[in-house]
Structures are given as structure tokens and as C-alpha cells.
Amino acid sequence: MVLVRRTLSKPSEGRDMLLRLPQKHKTMQKYIIAIKLWMRTIRGKLTLWFVGSVIVTFAIFVAITSFVFLQILNSQVDHHVQTVLAEVQTIWHRNSTEREKLIESVVVSQGMIVMVMAPDGEILFQTTSQNTSPPTQHEIQRHVIKLNAGDIKSPHFFTINNTRFGLLTxxxxxxxxxxxxxxxxxxxxxxxxxxxxxxxxxxxxxxxxLGILGQFLAKKALTPTVTIIKTAQEITSSHDLQARIPHPGTSDELGTLVDILNSMLARLEKSFTTQQQFFADTAHTLKTPITVVRTQLEGLLTNNTSSRVQITSTIHTIDQVDHTIKDLLYLAKISSIEPSKFVAFNLSELLKEVCEIARSLASGKNITVVFSLEESLIIFGDKRLLLRSVLNVVENAVTYTPPNGTITISAIKVDEHIQLTIKDTGIGIPPHQLDKIYDRFFRGQNARDLYKGTGLGLSITKAGIEVHHGTIVLHSKENEGTTVVITLPL
Known part of the structure; x- marks a missing residue:
């Protein structure tokens, strides 16, 4: 029965051991993985660099200290041995009966032996040491005889029975x-x-x-980094672009990084808000003409005969939608233009072309176009984009200026910039609408009554000017006129 019990107990013990070993192995693997992950973090790297620097510093310190300590100790031992040798020589010359006791009282250091030899090599006197086994008499005699030619100011070193000795005679x-x-x-x-x-x-x-202290200091120093990571993760998961990373209150690299990230988040928020507004405005703008087209087509289905007026109106509505879509595509294309591909051209020649177009458009309304352009205004940019941007302003001036009005176009060089001014005597813009004039699809009430445009002209102009790192400023008074000032860098 005992044998049976043992036989049955052994497999259970083996299973328990097998169960325990994998668990220990898994635990060890977890620790190894945790250490590897820690070493990949900035905190781990900083701590390792800090501890490594301390280890190297202390290693150099220990080496230098040990070397200096050994040199000092050797010097002290040499001095002590020479002092003992001088005292033993003095005591031996006294020929006193107690000189042997006096010599033994002088030799108080551990591992020190004094030997007095006759000229024939006979040992006259020898001390012993409890801490060190005395060397063989024959070996010590041989070395003393060998060194007995005169005073030896430095010790002679030798090894006897695996014991390193120094001898001064x-x-x-x-x-x-x-x-x-x-x-x-x-x-x-x-x-x-x-x-x-x-x-x-x-x-x-x-x-x-110092390693523990370094870990603590690294953790404390990188606390703003952890906050940055957590905030970024929260923004990513919640899609809340209004959130901002808390500023650490310092002016170091982390503070600068937080400022840059918050600025980037603000730009992203503005971009997404603009994009959402853009889609909403686009949907609203395209919805009306599509509804009109549908209504007109349904009217054609109900009539027995085709209506030429309805067909013409439908085509006109489709043209408006097509024009709006083209403007939208052109506006989207502007953001992808690379300034590195700009070329130099004469802006004065381009503005002369704009003035001729303005005169042609204004001739039907008896509007006077006056221009004053400085010659040879060379600029780097996209010629077609600038032509479209300036023409949008000029077309607006012609459209919203009553008959017999005046449009003035001037271009001069001011410092390192070109200042282009387009002034009209048109209907002007109400003050409460001035902050919306660059919004996509925005058209004032007075503008909608006079001209059915897309509401994208000034949006395209502003985007085109900003691509060239320029600015556009608009001043307007209702029923007096509008002045647009465009500034472009040379």
C-alpha cells in the first residue's frame, strides 16, 4: 500500500512542479518584458544614462583613490621600515644585554621581521611574527648576504612560500x-x-x-510629458478638438512643445470647423438650384408641349451649379499650390491686362477706369492665380458701381512690398457684413439683388493672396464705395 501511495503521489508532485515552473517562467517573462519596455521609455533611458555616468565617475574615482592610497601606504611603509632599521642599528651598537628585548619592542608592526647576521652569515638575532610565517632561514640569509655590499636605500622584493616580502639591509x-x-x-x-x-x-x-533619486527626478521632470500623452489620447478618442494641453508653467523645451501642440490643435479645430461649415454651405447652396431644376423638369413632364422658356431656365440653373462647382474645385486647388514652384514675372504687365479687362467690362455702364501703375514690379508667384484673384476684385467693383461711377487702380512699391489699391464709387457694404465678406457663399442682401454670383469670389481672392504670403484689407462705406488694398512681398 505504501508503494502504491508513493507511486500515485509522485505524478501529482510532478504535475505540481510542472504547474509551478511555467508560472515562475511566466512571471519572469513579465518582469523581463516590463524592464524592456521601461528601458525604451525616455524616463528609463534618462535613468540608465544617469546611473551609467555615475558608475563610470565612481569607477574612475575608486581607481584614482586606490592608486593614490596605495602609493601613500607604500611610502609610509618604506619610511616606517627605514625608521625601524635605523633604531635597530642604534640599539645593536649599544652592546647592552637588553638590546634584544629593545629590538623586539621596536618591532610592533604586523608581518615585520628583524634579522642580525654575522659577516660569515651566521644569524646573531632574529625576531618572529605571529601574523606572518617566518621565511626560510636559508632564503633570508641568502638575500641579506647578497644585499650586504652597502646601504640599500630602497627595499628589495622577493617571494618566499607564496608570501611577498620586502627586505631592507x-x-x-x-x-x-x-x-x-x-x-x-x-x-x-x-x-x-x-x-x-x-x-x-x-x-x-x-x-x-542616486539611481533611485535619478528615477524619481526623471519621473518628476517628465510628468508634463505624461500629461501631454494622456491629453492627446483623450483628444484622439473623444474627437474633442476644443481641448487643450495644460501648460506646465515653464519656459523650457516642454513648455515650448506644449505651446506648439496647442497652436496646432487650434489650427486643426479651425480647419475642421471651417470644413464643416464649408460642407454645410455647399449643401445649402447646391440644394436650391437642384430643387429648381427638378421643379422645372417636372413641369416639362406635365406639359404636352415643350416650353422653350423652361428649358432655357433649366440650362441657366445648371450653368450656375457648374460654375459653383468649378469655383469650389479651384478654391480647393489653391491650398495645394507649392510656393517653391513660383516663378518671377512682371506684375506691372499683368495689372495692365487687368485694367484693359476692367475698361471693357465697364464700358457698357459708362464707368471711368483710372489706373496708375509703377513700372517693372517684379514678383515671384503664380501668375494665373494672381490674375484670377485681382480680377475677382475688379469684377466686383464694376458690378456694384452704378453707371457714371469711377474705379481707380494703382500699384506702387513700398519698402519690400507691392501695394495694389482698387477703389470704386459703388454701393458699398453695410458695417455688420464686413466681417463675413471672405466667408464661402456669403453674399450681402444688396449684392444678391444686383448680381447672382456664387459667393466664392473674395474667398478665392483671399486664399490666393495668402498663398503668396500677402494680405488683403477691405474698407467700405455704404452708398459711398469700397477700397481694397492688397499687399504682396517682393
Whole structure:
């Protein structure tokens, strides 16, 4: 039974282990993915750069500090050994019975050995060290004898039984032997090692602390960026172009970015609003003539004989719709014109052509056209677009100026611009309609009574002038006339 139980328990344990291992693996995968995603963020990159810079700085600091510390320690050890050697030599010359105890009292450093040798190599006196195993007598004798030719101002280093030693010797007196002071470098190396470990530990503590601090500072510094992202996502999901990104209240790069994004959102809002208004106006404008055409065609179906007047009226209505559609297409085309494709031409010659057209249009109403054009006004632009833009203004002047009126056209160079002025003595525009004159399909009441246009002329003119980085300003007084001033850069 026991065997059966064990046999049955082993698969369950195996299944449990298999269940546990994938879970740990999935958890580890989640951590790895989270770390990778964090490393791709600006906050992660800034933190890594900061910590990396700190690590490199501390590594250089530890290396320099360790090197300087080792040099200072070596210098101190050398000085101490030379001091001990001088004191031992002085004590040995006293020939006192207690000189051996005095020498032992001088040798208090760990790993230091003092040896006094006779000229024949016999050891007269030798101290021992509890912290370092003494070197072999034969090896120490060999080195002392070898260095006994005179005073050695710098230590001689050698290795005995895997222990690194330094040895400094000096003669007791001529032909009376030598004194050698040996010191183990294990103590020096251990001290250096412990110092490096201590410095490295302190460095790691500061690296971890600064890493956490860097993460916190990066998060705080990038908080406006998170706000920008969230606001942009909310605008994208809600399609609310009236929303704006909160300004961080700083004049740094993030503040500038927020200003640019808010400006872009304002332009997008205006563009979409204009587009919606455009479609609404288009639908309203085209609805009326289409209804008229339908009514007229239905009237033709009910009559037994064709009505020439109805057919002519229907064709005229269709022509109006066609003209409106063409103006709409031309207006849409203006926004795609690239200023880089502008060419230089003589605006004075183009304006002379406009004046001739104006005289031809005005001749039937006995309107006087007066023009004063400065010669050789060279400009970069689209010649056909400027011709259409100026002609729209001139045609309006002719249309809305009563018989025997006057139209004045002038063009002069002012600083780095060309100022074109078109002035008429027409019916003028009411003050409350001046802010709507550039709107698509807008036509004042007095204009609708005199002329059945599309209401797109000044919209086309304004768009064409603005493509050339120019401005158009209109001044008008009802029953007195209208003055249009167009300014174009050279």
C-alpha cells in the first residue's frame, strides 16, 4: 500500500512542479518584458544614462583613490621600515644585554621581521611574527648576504612560500655583519583590499541611492510629458478638438512643445470647423438650384408641349451649379499650390491686362477706369492665380458701381512690398457684413439683388493672396464705395 501511495503521489508532485515552473517562467517573462519596455521609455533611458555616468565617475574615482592610497601606504611603509632599521642599528651598537628585548619592542608592526647576521652569515638575532610565517632561514640569509655590499636605500622584493616580502639591509659597521628588516606585503595588500572594498561599498550605496533619486527626478521632470500623452489620447478618442494641453508653467523645451501642440490643435479645430461649415454651405447652396431644376423638369413632364422658356431656365440653373462647382474645385486647388514652384514675372504687365479687362467690362455702364501703375514690379508667384484673384476684385467693383461711377487702380512699391489699391464709387457694404465678406457663399442682401454670383469670389481672392504670403484689407462705406488694398512681398 505504501508503494502504491508513493507511486500515485509522485505524478501529482510532478504535475505540481510542472504547474509551478511555467508560472515562475511566466512571471519572469513579465518582469523581463516590463524592464524592456521601461528601458525604451525616455524616463528609463534618462535613468540608465544617469546611473551609467555615475558608475563610470565612481569607477574612475575608486581607481584614482586606490592608486593614490596605495602609493601613500607604500611610502609610509618604506619610511616606517627605514625608521625601524635605523633604531635597530642604534640599539645593536649599544652592546647592552637588553638590546634584544629593545629590538623586539621596536618591532610592533604586523608581518615585520628583524634579522642580525654575522659577516660569515651566521644569524646573531632574529625576531618572529605571529601574523606572518617566518621565511626560510636559508632564503633570508641568502638575500641579506647578497644585499650586504652597502646601504640599500630602497627595499628589495622577493617571494618566499607564496608570501611577498620586502627586505631592507644595512651594515652594522665595516666587516661586522648586517642588519636586515623584512616586512610581509600581505598586511599591506590586505589593508589595500579592505580599503577598496570599503570604497566600493560606499560607491555602490551612492550609486543605488542616486539611481533611485535619478528615477524619481526623471519621473518628476517628465510628468508634463505624461500629461501631454494622456491629453492627446483623450483628444484622439473623444474627437474633442476644443481641448487643450495644460501648460506646465515653464519656459523650457516642454513648455515650448506644449505651446506648439496647442497652436496646432487650434489650427486643426479651425480647419475642421471651417470644413464643416464649408460642407454645410455647399449643401445649402447646391440644394436650391437642384430643387429648381427638378421643379422645372417636372413641369416639362406635365406639359404636352415643350416650353422653350423652361428649358432655357433649366440650362441657366445648371450653368450656375457648374460654375459653383468649378469655383469650389479651384478654391480647393489653391491650398495645394507649392510656393517653391513660383516663378518671377512682371506684375506691372499683368495689372495692365487687368485694367484693359476692367475698361471693357465697364464700358457698357459708362464707368471711368483710372489706373496708375509703377513700372517693372517684379514678383515671384503664380501668375494665373494672381490674375484670377485681382480680377475677382475688379469684377466686383464694376458690378456694384452704378453707371457714371469711377474705379481707380494703382500699384506702387513700398519698402519690400507691392501695394495694389482698387477703389470704386459703388454701393458699398453695410458695417455688420464686413466681417463675413471672405466667408464661402456669403453674399450681402444688396449684392444678391444686383448680381447672382456664387459667393466664392473674395474667398478665392483671399486664399490666393495668402498663398503668396500677402494680405488683403477691405474698407467700405455704404452708398459711398469700397477700397481694397492688397499687399504682396517682393
Amino acid at each position: 644595512t651594515p652594522i659597521s665595516p666587516n661586522q655583519g648586517a642588519i636586515g628588516v623584512g616586512f610581509s606585503l600581505n598586511v599591506l595588500e590586505e589593508t589595500t583590499k579592505q580599503s577598496i572594498i570599503a570604497i566600493t561599498g560606499i560607491a555602490l550605496f551612492f550609486i543605488i541611492t
